[in-house]
Amino acid sequence: MTIHILPPEVASQIAAGEVVERPASVVKELVENALDAGAKTISVEIGGAGRTLIRVADDGAGIPADELPLAVERHATSKLLSADDLFRIATLGFRGEALASIGSVSRLTITSRPADAPVGARLRVEGGKIGRVEAVGAPVGTLVEVSDLFYNVPARLKFLKQDVTERRAIDALLTRYALAYPSVRFKLSEGSSLSLQTAGDGDRRAILAALYGVETARQMLEVTSEEEGLKLSGFISPVALTRSNRKEITFFINGRWVQDTPLTQALLQAYHTLLMVGRYPLAALFLEMPPEEVDVNVHPAKAEVRFRNPDRVFSFVQRSARRTILAFAPVPQVATQALWGRSDEGRQAVERGPQGDAAWILGHDADRGPLTVDRTQMPEDGSPATVSGPSSTVITQQPMSSNIPLLRLIGQVGAAYLVAEGPDGLYLIDQHAAHERVLFEKLMAQHDQKHIPSQALLTPVVVELSPASARLIEGQLAVLNHFGFEVEPFGQNAFQVRAVPALFAGSDPAAALRALVEDFEEDETPLQNEIEAKVAGRVCKRLAVKAGQVLSPEEQRALLNELEACASPRTCPHGRPTMIHLSVELLERQFGRKGAR
Numbered sequence: 001m002t003i004h005i006l007p008p009e010v011a012s013q014i015a016a017g018e019v020v021e022r023p024a025s026v027v028k029e030l031v032e033n034a035l036d037a038g039a040k041t042i043s044v045e046i047g048g049a050g051r052t053l054i055r056v057a058d059d060g061a062g063i064p065a066d067e068l069p070l071a072v073e074r075h076a077t078s079k080l081l082s083a084d085d086l087f088r089i090a091t092l093g094f095r096g097e098a099l100a101s102i103g104s105v106s107r108l109t110i111t112s113r114p115a116d117a118p119v120g121a122r123l124r125v126e127g128g129k130i131g132r133v134e135a136v137g138a139p140v141g142t143l144v145e146v147s148d149l150f151y152n153v154p155a156r157l158k159f160l161k162q163d164v165t166e167r168r169a170i171d172a173l174l175t176r177y178a179l180a181y182p183s184v185r186f187k188l189s190e191g192s193s194l195s196l197q198t199a200g201d202g203d204r205r206a207i208l209a210a211l212y213g214v215e216t217a218r219q220m221l222e223v224t225s226e227e228e229g230l231k232l233s234g235f236i237s238p239v240a241l242t243r244s245n246r247k248e249i250t251f252f253i254n255g256r257w258v259q260d261t262p263l264t265q266a267l268l269q270a271y272h273t274l275l276m277v278g279r280y281p282l283a284a285l286f287l288e289m290p291p292e293e294v295d296v297n298v299h300p301a302k303a304e305v306r307f308r309n310p311d312r313v314f315s316f317v318q319r320s321a322r323r324t325i326l327a328f329a330p331v332p333q334v335a336t337q338a339l340w341g342r343s344d345e346g347r348q349a350v351e352r353g354p355q356g357d358a359a360w361i362l363g364h365d366a367d368r369g370p371l372t373v374d375r376t377q378m379p380e381d382g383s384p385a386t387v388s389g390p391s392s393t394v395i396t397q398q399p400m401s402s403n404i405p406l407l408r409l410i411g412q413v414g415a416a417y418l419v420a421e422g423p424d425g426l427y428l429i430d431q432h433a434a435h436e437r438v439l440f441e442k443l444m445a446q447h448d449q450k451h452i453p454s455q456a457l458l459t460p461v462v463v464e465l466s467p468a469s470a471r472l473i474e475g476q477l478a479v480l481n482h483f484g485f486e487v488e489p490f491g492q493n494a495f496q497v498r499a500v501p502a503l504f505a506g507s508d509p510a511a512a513l514r515a516l517v518e519d520f521e522e523d524e525t526p527l528q529n530e531i532e533a534k535v536a537g538r539v540c541k542r543l544a545v546k547a548g549q550v551l552s553p554e555e556q557r558a559l560l561n562e563l564e565a566c567a568s569p570r571t572c573p574h575g576r577p578t579m580i581h582l583s584v585e586l587l588e589r590q591f592g593r594k595g596a597r
């Protein structure tokens with residue numbers, strides 16, 4: 001074949017492929033246009049999961065009749081004048097591509113009327129062929145109708161998923177936009193079924209229920225944080241509420257839904273050591289920042305951004321989220337069923353947490369009703385926050401470690417759990433998980449002060465490992481030695497341990513070394529800055545007292561005191577709970593003394 005310029009229809013279909021991938025991407029572009037036009041009401045109607053029909057009606061500024069033909073041309077926009085403007089974009093659109101792209105792969109009709117026009121105007125585009133503008137009666141605003149998407153690109157049609165999947169993508173998209181723009185009224189319907197309708201009254205938590213369900217929405221923690229031009233708002237889940245993937249993590253940056261952002265990582269770091277391995281939080285977070293600090297012109301679908309100062313944004317998001325999580329961290333309570341002998345269900349309720357029972361409900365105290373945090377008094381730096389309930393009881397809460405009150409030791413059960421009494425009931429403490437947490441925090445504190453005392457062994461210990469494990473340890477020697485171990489290669493696949501961190505004096509050094517190899521294999525490559533905490537967590541896990549180990553009363557008391565001093569006493573470094581709380585109220589209910597359920 002000779003080199004030739006592609007016919008315009010082909011070129012525009014190629015370009016369209018980048019913007020319009022599926023029905024949901026059409027909805028996204030049209031909704032963004034409506035938002036850019038200042039609409040207060042946006043109504044989306046779909047047919048055939050968006051394949052046969054997508055109609056988006058808005059009450060925004062409208063398009064003047066004489067500009068209609070331009071609106072559907074490629075690179076035609078009213079939002080950008082010069083290349084300089086690219087670096088301070090305040091609108092969602094700016095590439096002037098969406099309508100042209102949609103018009104080249106569907107039958108497109110735009111009907112629009114600006115407020116100052118006596119009548120509306122209508123323009124049809126079919127497979128890229130632009131028709132003539134006609135005058136029609138129309139309300140102020142714009143109505144865009146897209147029929148038979150991809151009718152002229154059968155290859156694309158084949159890539160569409162089942163109807164349910166495409167419909168879910170549209171649902172998810174619109175719900176997220178509704179959440180990002182709570183002052184705009186959104187409506188989504190297919191035929192006679194209405195799947196979303198928002199009030200446009202600015203109340204985000206009500207919309208949150210549409211996204212996650214009522215129960216989950218109620219438990220989400222509200223984030224509000226502001227710092228030198230950066231502002232973060234929205235919701236994140238408490239530690240007890242997780243998913244097995246990151247799909248429920250949503251970020252909007254300056255009103256734009258952004259996927260694949262490093263901010264997801266920042267959020268995950270905020271939960272570090274608080275979630276079980278393989279569990280992820282839910283989040284809908286809205287970041288506002290000066291437009292010139294963020295480059296939105298990275299990808300045609302505008303779903304990626306670059307920050308001018310990524311570290312600053314990253315750390316701001318991480319700190320803001322962490323502060324919120326710690327301020328609300330609860331001591332898990334036992335679900336009611338757990339005490340009624342339906343032990344399996346009960347255990348599940350505890351493990352599943354939020355979907356379960358009255359247990360795990362955050363910030364909720366059965367006696368006082370829902371707790372509310374007075375945000376005006378919410379400190380930025382980890383000093384005490386004031387939490388008050390409706391009955392005017394005001395409790396002062398230390399965000400860092402407040403939720404574990406001073407406990408009176410009662411004893412040990414099953415050589416595995418400590419039993420203690422607090423001002424508000426009974427606490428069962430998993431001795432292994434608690435000790436893990438204590439060791440971990442001590443080790444990391446010494447590490448942060450760059451001084452980890454080390455203790456030489458009287459007789460160095462030689463540890464032999466399998467070749468694969470030996471390779472893994474070799475890679476971690478520097479980290480190990482940094483933590484106060486003295487470990488050296490000692491012939492093939494063997495290592496000599498000459499010293500251990502003083503914290504672990506008296507424990508089995510070979511066990512510590514072996515602990516490190518255990519789950520390395522299945523681990524995805526950890527982030528560099530997480531390696532140290534991971535290594536530390538693993539060593540602590542191995543060296544902490546085990547279940548089955550009888551502790552003397554002194555040892556029990558010491559462990560309890562040390563746990564009380566921890567910054568995150570409620571979970572072990574791997575995210576399992578260290579304690580279960582049976583409140584007096586719960587006991588009273590179980591004994592039939594109070595409002596039986």
Ligand code: ADP
Pocket residue numbers: 029033034037058060061062063071072076077078079092093094095096097098099100141142
């Ligand atoms: P962009 O949004 O990047 O400017 P589009 O192809 O999406 O490009 O839209 C082209 C132009 O059409 C916009 O710049 C805007 O002036 C006009 N437009 C599109 N949709 C609407 C709408 N719903 N209300 C008002 N004007 C609109």
Ligand code: MG
Pocket residue numbers: 029032033092093094096098099
């Ligand atoms: Mg647009």
